[in-house]
Amino acid sequence: xxxxxxxxxxxxxxxxxxxxxxxxxxxxxxxxxxxxxxxxxxxxxxxxxxxxxxxxxxxxxxxxxxxxxxxxxxxxxxxxxxxxxxxxxxxxxxxxxxxxxxxxxxxxxxxxxxxxxxxxxxxxxxxxxxxxxxxxxxxxxxxxxxxxxxxxxxxxxxxxxxxxxxxxxxxxxxxxxxxxxxxxxxxxxxxxxxxxxxxxxxxxxxxxxxxxxxxxxxxxxxxxxxxxxxxxxxxxxxxxxxxxxxxxxxxxxxxxxxxxxxxxxxxxxxxxxxxxxxxxxxxxxxxxxxxxxxxxxxxxxxxxxxxxxxxxxxxxxxxxxxxxxxxxx
Amino acid sequence: xxxxxxxxxxxxxxxxxxxxxxxxxxxxxxxxxxxxxxxxxxxxxxxxxxxxxxxxxxxxxxxxxxxxxxxxxxxxxxxxxxxxxxxxxxxxxxxxxxxxxxxxxxxxxxxxxxxxxxxxxxxxxxxxxxxxxxxxxxxxxxxxxxxxxxxxxxxxxxxxxxxxxxxxxxxxxxxxxxxxxxxxxxxxxxxxxxxxxxxxxxxxxxxxxxxxxxxxxxxxxxxxxxxxxxxxxxxxxxxxxxxxxxxxxxxxxxxxxxxxxxxxxxxxxxxxxxxxxxxxxxxxxxxxxxxxxxxxxxxxxxxxxxxxxxxxxxxxxxxxxxxxxxxxxxxxxxxxxxxxxxxxxxxxxxxxxxxxxxxxxxxxxxxxxxxxxxxxxxxxxxxxxxxxxxxxxxxxxxxxxxxxxxxxxxxxxxxxxxxxxxxxxxxxxxxxxxxxxxxxxxxxxxxxxxxxxxxxxxxxxxxxxxxxxxxxxxxxxxxxxxxxxxxxxxxxxxxxxxxxxxxxxxxxxxxxxxxxxxxx
Numbered sequence: 001x002x003x004x005x006x007x008x009x010x011x012x013x014x015x016x017x018x019x020x021x022x023x024x025x026x027x028x029x030x031x032x033x034x035x036x037x038x039x040x041x042x043x044x045x046x047x048x049x050x051x052x053x054x055x056x057x058x059x060x061x062x063x064x065x066x067x068x069x070x071x072x073x074x075x076x077x078x079x080x081x082x083x084x085x086x087x088x089x090x091x092x093x094x095x096x097x098x099x100x101x102x103x104x105x106x107x108x109x110x111x112x113x114x115x116x117x118x119x120x121x122x123x124x125x126x127x128x129x130x131x132x133x134x135x136x137x138x139x140x141x142x143x144x145x146x147x148x149x150x151x152x153x154x155x156x157x158x159x160x161x162x163x164x165x166x167x168x169x170x171x172x173x174x175x176x177x178x179x180x181x182x183x184x185x186x187x188x189x190x191x192x193x194x195x196x197x198x199x200x201x202x203x204x205x206x207x208x209x210x211x212x213x214x215x216x217x218x219x220x221x222x223x224x225x226x227x228x229x230x231x232x233x234x235x236x237x238x239x240x241x242x243x244x245x246x247x248x249x250x251x252x253x254x255x256x257x258x259x260x261x262x263x264x265x266x267x268x269x270x271x272x273x274x275x276x277x278x279x280x281x282x283x284x285x286x287x288x289x290x291x292x293x294x295x296x297x298x299x300x301x302x303x304x305x306x307x308x309x310x311x312x313x314x315x316x317x318x319x320x321x322x323x324x325x326x327x328x329x
Numbered sequence: 330x331x332x333x334x335x336x337x338x339x340x341x342x343x344x345x346x347x348x349x350x351x352x353x354x355x356x357x358x359x360x361x362x363x364x365x366x367x368x369x370x371x372x373x374x375x376x377x378x379x380x381x382x383x384x385x386x387x388x389x390x391x392x393x394x395x396x397x398x399x400x401x402x403x404x405x406x407x408x409x410x411x412x413x414x415x416x417x418x419x420x421x422x423x424x425x426x427x428x429x430x431x432x433x434x435x436x437x438x439x440x441x442x443x444x445x446x447x448x449x450x451x452x453x454x455x456x457x458x459x460x461x462x463x464x465x466x467x468x469x470x471x472x473x474x475x476x477x478x479x480x481x482x483x484x485x486x487x488x489x490x491x492x493x494x495x496x497x498x499x500x501x502x503x504x505x506x507x508x509x510x511x512x513x514x515x516x517x518x519x520x521x522x523x524x525x526x527x528x529x530x531x532x533x534x535x536x537x538x539x540x541x542x543x544x545x546x547x548x549x550x551x552x553x554x555x556x557x558x559x560x561x562x563x564x565x566x567x568x569x570x571x572x573x574x575x576x577x578x579x580x581x582x583x584x585x586x587x588x589x590x591x592x593x594x595x596x597x598x599x600x601x602x603x604x605x606x607x608x609x610x611x612x613x614x615x616x617x618x619x620x621x622x623x624x625x626x627x628x629x630x631x632x633x634x635x636x637x638x639x640x641x642x643x644x645x646x647x648x649x650x651x652x653x654x655x656x657x658x659x660x661x662x663x664x665x666x667x668x669x670x671x672x673x674x675x676x677x678x679x680x681x682x683x684x685x686x687x688x689x690x691x692x693x694x695x696x697x698x699x700x701x702x703x704x705x706x707x708x709x710x711x712x713x714x715x716x717x718x719x720x721x722x723x724x725x726x727x728x729x730x731x732x733x734x735x736x737x738x739x740x741x742x743x744x745x746x747x748x749x750x751x752x753x754x755x756x757x758x759x760x761x762x763x764x765x766x767x768x769x770x771x772x773x774x775x776x777x778x779x780x781x782x783x784x785x786x787x788x789x790x791x792x793x794x795x796x797x798x799x800x801x802x803x804x805x806x807x808x809x810x811x812x813x814x815x816x817x818x819x820x821x822x823x824x825x826x827x828x829x830x831x832x833x834x835x836x837x838x839x840x841x842x843x844x845x846x847x848x849x
Binding site for chain 1: 384403404405408409414416420421422423424425429433434436438441442443445484
């Protein structure tokens, strides 16, 4: 894709854009190959039903990965997203008998608040993000399990908007898919065209330089953890709507899937490089691979894990190569 | 310069823990003045400047800007008032573009969204206005250090800086780039900007500074006009010594040039033939004999460091032969090279030299650990013995061997790194900019030490961008240009003029070099 696209864009993009395109190139190339291989091998792959299904299945993970992207761009990490997703879903289901508005506000609000707690501990108490969010992951998951006595909490049928979020359609397109694309579009514009977005890159590039340039580094880091919590919360209520229940075990291990998607997309764990466009490719790529495994049907889930892990490593290695080539051109 | 000063700092004091870092220091700046701030490391220059730019808070004293008292809580406050600093380690966002680095925090927007077109255009205009040919859309990491520095200065200018602090601005610039910096400084001066210029290089101070303030041990020693102040007197002020106490030359080498004849018949410890590596190194041939200090000269980018790295096995060689003790060797990793008796002190002390959080003891014995280890266990007794020996021998000043190395001054850190190699008993020591960023007292000590090592029969390859260091220190000077060894000067042939001619001939940089270098 790089050879096809670059000439048309030349002059419009600086060399840094070219580098980031190449970095993303690994994932894009893999996505294209996976799609071509999928449509050749499986008749069922390239059908609208299957593709929309892939999108819907991955839309919630996509929202979580988007929040993770902001955090990772600043050089941080958020391990608590899976647990916050569960908290949000459980609270939304509990509040659903009082109506959708309260359910949504309660669920997303709680996850956002816990994200703020993450951010405060990281910026005020100066504890490493890995530790803070690990502790939050354990505590929030525990709270969700304790409050529900490990039971799934059914959502009230009165909360029609909650159900609509999870199961509704806009024309042929499921609502979660619309939300997914909308969120990525807003995030893309935010990262590229707003000060908040540029500060995210600045802090991830060099926090010291950002501080000396007078940027509000701490407030910014706090905001990204709040945002990550909010998006995990949004994913939580969508999932609750879709399942018709808030499940305390929902989202287990999603933090790692989200990190995998961000990394596969080409956002660097060291921060400062990557973005929403990269992550959307990462989410879709992992989603398509998973879908292909299912269409194959004969690979046991455990071997699927082995293959996914191997594949993840392969993509990252290719990215590293591409990036080095772009640097030494 | 008789009118009221633009900036006045009076009676500034600052203590860290119990130690006085600054003790009632005064500094005043006129509009359009370039004011040198000098002193050995630890004299309080950085502390004073950090107080000025809002990074530290003063314990006592007054800061007045244009007659009204100011108190900056953060660098952002200081920038807002027009006081900016360009640090030695350039604090820019390396993955972002030049334009963004200049305008971040103040990006032009349209309907609340960043207007990239306008931002790039403004940056282009600003850079052109400063006489800089830099693409505003290039990423900072794609620029060389000099240009990054210019971008940092341009940022200060765009912030409307009335006071600009340049901290060691030329420590990594080539002579040609230095002249670009001078032009920029002259332009800012003409606009009435006051500049504080921190540097260890006297040529620069005399070339562009109007006045100088000397600090020593946190106290103000003197403020003088540069014109009429003799170099030797300035050195005396900095060191707190009398003229008579400083009898040697500018460097601590004494004059080493004649030593060449004594070692001419010894077999070479290192010989390179047509060494090539990477994109920068094409054809480098020279030899180093035991007891010799061979200077490696060249402009920035001529391949000096690359040569060292290729010999040390840190970079892959793609051509040529390296002989150690007459034997053709092929060090693929530094580990190989160390075993062959080669030591290498990198130019980047912070990134490639010290392990900041480890102690002096651990840093010093790092390269020798394999010989101190039995069954994977480090012998503490032997380690302590070695550390004590070298700390005494090299005069490393520290509270104890267990002090963390990052707390030491640059000069002492460099001594620890030297000791790290000395205890591996190398036959060949490669020193890349051994005295960069080191105050002049410690500089002399290190130079004397290198001299002694050579006298004891070690072969030394010394890369330096300081002409005095090369002319006074080297028995021979090998000059590199564009990745090739182009000249070799021996004995009486070694002079600043000859080195500069060889470095710069056939290149457009030649005239600039002659204009700004210490050819006097």
